[in-house]
Structures are given as C-alpha cells and as structure tokens.
Amino acid sequence: MRNLRQGRPARVTISDVGAAAGVSASTVSRVLNGTAKVDPALAARVHDAVRQLGYRPNAAAQGLARGEWGTIGVLVPNLANPYFPDVLKAVSAVARSHGRRVMVMESNDDPSIEHDLVEDLMRSCDGVLLCSSRMERSELALLTARDHPLVLLDRIVSGIAAPAVSADFFGGMMLICGHLAQLGHRRVAYLSGPEVSWANSERIRALEAARAFGIAVTILPCGSTSRSGYDAAAEVTGTGATALTTYNDLVALGAVTRLRELGVKVPEELSVVGFDDIALDHVAHTSLTTVSVPRGRLGRLATEMLETLMTEGHSAEPTYLSMELHVRDSTAPPATG
C-alpha cells in the first residue's frame, strides 16, 4: 500500500503523468508551469496525459518545493457581521487575481483564541490579514515579531511594525458629531462597542474631541450586535440625550427597534446614528443615518499591501481610508422644548 492509511485510492502523481506521456517528471513540471521551453509535441503529449489521468498537482508538495503555499489567511472576528463578508469578497477577488487561495478563519468574537488561530494561519499561509481590533497590544507585538507577512486591517497601532490599513474611525465619528451639532443637538449618548476594541476607542476619542462643538457625551456600555443594541437602548432615555450614536449599524438598528417598542419616536424624539453603513438594503426597518467606509477598497488595499509585503518584503505606510456621511431618515433636529 504505497499511499495512505485509509486505503484511499492512490493519487496520480507527476511521475505517473510523465510515464504516461513518455517524458520525465521534470518536463511535466516545466510544461505545466511554463518555466522553460519544451518541444510542442512533448507538451501536447503531456497535456493529453494530464487530462486522461485527471492529474492535479498536490498543493502541499508544491508549497514545500516552492517555499510558498499560494495561500493567504484572513482572520475575522465574526462573519455574522455583514461588514466582514463585504471585505472578504474584495480580498478573495484580489487574492485570486494573484493566483492565491484564501483561508478564512473566524474567532467568533473571542479574542482569547485569536492568537492561536493566527499562529495556525501562519503555518499554512504565505501571509495573513488580521482583522482584530480587540487583540491585546502585547499579543499583537508577539505576532508581528514573527517576521511573517502580516497586514492589520482596521487597526493602526503606533509602534507595531506591521503595515496596516483602516477606516478612519476617528474622522467618521467626527463627521457624525458635526452633523448632530449642526442639527442643534447638545447632549448625545454613545452605545459603546467592546471595551478593549481599538475601533471603539477611536470612536470615543472623537466623541471627546467633539466637546469643541459644544457636545456633551454620555457613554453607555453595550456591544457589537443588534441584540446588545436592543438590550442597552432602554438606558438611553434616562441620560437626557437628544441623539444616540452607536458602535455600529447593527447596534443602532437593534436600539431603534427597542426604542420604538418603548414608544420613543425616532428621529422626532431621539435621533439615532449608525456606523459602517452595512448594506442591509430593503431589509432594515430604518433608513439609518450613518457613516460608510468603502469596504471593497479596504479589502482590496489590504490585500495588495500584503501581496507587496510577501513579494517585495516591505510595504507602504499605515493608511487611513476616509469615511463618508450619509444622512438618511433617523436623524432630525432635537425636539424644541
């Protein structure tokens, strides 16, 4: 039994193809990869043999021989948040155009296993794209220290020697504050995302900077899901806020649902603003005022940076992608009186 434990049928190897075509394995390799000139007649025989035997090169063997896997890995916290599939689509497309496969892992919002997952990805991918705004700084440092191509997505950390690309969360929240200030709001509440999240702290930093607009902010602990928004929304009414900002659209939509149930009119009595602009076209109950980041561009850029890093060994500066304000139906001037 020359092949596998489970008595699986023998795989057809490159030598089998060579034998069938009457050439050496090296020639088959050259034909298939186009790495050297081969007599057209031989090449034709090789192609025939490949077809007839249904040969497919073994990716592990190729990876080992070439010193690269032809794969990039992506770690996302939660696929249930539409934000990430949107990014992933772009990542896949770019990776594919560079002839690479994409390996996706999800931490299910549990930062404690993310380190392991990334290690795992590094063992089997040429480069990894890390979307983790929650991983501890020290663990991040450990990971980036492993001279393995790594690009941070939606997290920019000074002093961490890894290329990074992120939406400009600070700027996005500033846009929101400007919009609210202009409408006349003075007291706003914020349903905060995960405490340890960098993305969240950037939003908070902006809210604090917005005091300059004459805005006073109350921060309420919440989370990142519609469920948590729904649960936390009741607290808002006690704060005296006339506008509610949130960690993301899911939270905002959950909050709106709860507020409606509580008889609070949105936006007449309370303006609500989302974050991210996830495309729930025609699904969400509310046309939400929010800020958007071009997620496609984000994914594309990050993947290109990773590709550069992998092939040239260095990459560009950390890059912020600016967000854009979309004023829709969930914001209005505060009720007068």
Added chain:
Amino acid sequence: MRNLRQGRPARVTISDVGAAAGVSASTVSRVLNGTAKVDPALAARVHDAVRQLGYRPNAAAQGLARGEWGTIGVLVPNLANPYFPDVLKAVSAVARSHGRRVMVMESNDDPSIEHDLVEDLMRSCDGVLLCSSRMERSELALLTARDHPLVLLDRIVSGIAAPAVSADFFGGMMLICGHLAQLGHRRVAYLSGPEVSWANSERIRALEAARAFGIAVTILPCGSTSRSGYDAAAEVTGTGATALTTYNDLVALGAVTRLRELGVKVPEELSVVGFDDIALDHVAHTSLTTVSVPRGRLGRLATEMLETLMTEGHSAEPTYLSMELHVRDSTAPPATG
C-alpha cells in the same frame, strides 16, 4: 541564502530544534506529536528549544509527509447571505474539534467558477463541503467521480454518489402551504429563487403538491437577494394572490419594504412568508412568518459526515433535516371581500 527567493529570513526547522535540544529531528517529531515514548528529560529540552526558537511546524511539509493536510474546504455561494455564516460557524467548530483548519471559498453566486474552486479546494484539503444548489448535475458528477471526500450540503441528488445532508426544503414549503391554507388563502404567489437551483426546485415542487390543499400558485421570477425581492414585489399585486411566498427571508424582507412603499398593507392585504429564518433579530422591519432549519445542526452534521468519510472511507445515507414553521406577524387571513 538557503531559504527563499525573497531573502525572507530563514525559517526555523525541526532540525534546528533538534540541534538546539541536542537530539535528532525524529525525536523532536515524536515529542511534538506524542507518537512514541520519549525520555521526559529529553522531552523537556525539546519543549524548551521549541519555545526559545519560536518553532512552528511547516504545514505543507507535515501534509506531504502525513499524506493529509489537516484542512477541510467549504465552498459557499455567497457570504452575504447570513444563512452561510451560520452554517460556517458550526463547521469551523466541529472541524477545529477534530484538529482541522477550515478553508472557505465563495463563488459570489457565480456557478461557472464553482467547479474550478472545488478543484482548487481538493488540491489542498482532505475533504470538501459543497454548498452549491446551482451547479449543474453533470459537473457535480464529474466532481464526485474524483474519489475525493466530498459532502453535499443543501443538495441531495439521486444517482450522485456523495453523502449529502440538506434541510427538507420540500417539507418546509409544505408547512408554509398548510399554514396559508388553514388561514384561508387560495391564491398564492411565489418569488422564485435562481432558476437552476435545486433548493428552489424543491420549493416549487412543494408548491405544486399543495394544489391538494386547494392552493393555486403563480410563480414569478426573482432571485435570492433582498434587492431582487424589492424589485420583483410590484408584480405580485397583479396576480390576485392574497399571500406571497418567497425563496428566502432576504427576498421576503425586500418585498415587504417595496409593498409598504406601494401602500400594500402586510399582512392585512397581503400575507408574506419567508424561508430560512435567518437571524436578523431586531434588525428587520418585519417579524416574518417563516420556516427555519437548524443551521448549526446542519453544519455540524455535514462536517461529521465528512470527517467519517475521510477517516473511514464511507459515510451515512443522505439525510434531510426537517424545518419548523414560525408563525409571526407577516401572515393573516385574507381580506374578506
């Protein structure tokens, strides 16, 4: 430069670890894999060396030597449909519990590239989970003929020699029809999913069988996204239907949005039923009557079947998971008169 083209720093190999610990590579391997008894003192030295050098086994080399990659591949049509992330969560969890990584690929609803993607997955995974209700039967046959572990998810095809597990779409739609019939509906419209989709044809088959309940059905071409539901909804009013069934929840929600805009009251003037019960808790505008499949169980079962197939070389019978009716606010008796 003993390692790579790009002058990447030399990776630390198992021999390096051996050298550092003063043992052979074989011993390191044995310690790390626990495949044989090793003097505890040596083992300790090995572990130290591993830690100090930051050694991680090269997955490709392991794969090659062991004859398996430790990876399963999953192909889904579209990550933007919350249905699939839900399944993926379960798949990941089960795979991880068997010590396997998961490689996710997405065809972006383009069946023409799915064949290539699966071939790609087969080159680098021990087994693949295929969620493609649209792939042509002939291509499917080609794929299953390649004696490579493959489990079909949400598609059961007679004559195809691959294990399969699927939600009982037929039964689900029957539940819906029963519910509508009981409410007094006699004319229903159906916003059809992708034409070539097996999942869609199962639904249609049930609708046709529902004539037995005295239900007449009009089938309207639509699609699988909320956008297509929104676009197609206007057609419904011309059919004289008092209830609308749909390919999935996204379509239903899109349709409801449009119907509201058109001034059609749901459910008073038109009942609307979804399919899948995707968890858009507190996000969707409508509490949708729908049927659900335990997506977690589906993913879990499929992955277990694949695992069995990979380790034991055979697997269970095709399995249908029954769906469950959830009556919520989008259905009501037809308007009388």
Added chain:
DNA sequence: GGCTTGTGAGAAAGCGCTTTCAGATTCATG
C-alpha cells in the same frame, strides 16, 4: 571538419516533515 555555443530533456538533489528500520542501552532472566 573540428571547435565552440546554444538548446532542450533527464537525473538528482532538496523543500521540512513523519515513520520505518536498525542499533545502542538497559534490564530481566536462566
């Protein structure tokens, strides 16, 4: 025509790991 070039194909080494195989210790036994 003998010589240097140039070209295309095979042989062989090596990627980093696992695993068989054989050898070196130790220990128990007659």
Added chain:
DNA sequence: CATGAATCTGAAAGCGCTTTCTCACAAGCC
C-alpha cells in the same frame, strides 16, 4: 555471567513537487 527481550533514539528513506545541474545533440563559426 552470558543472553534475550524490551526500550528508547538516531539514521535514512520517502511524501510529490520544483529546480538546479549535467549531458546529449544540433547548429554556427573559423
């Protein structure tokens, strides 16, 4: 005390591929 069995470890082969290296042959030159 010599001998066999029982342990543990290192050497070496091999997983399937790529990529040198080498060689045979054909063409081009004086």
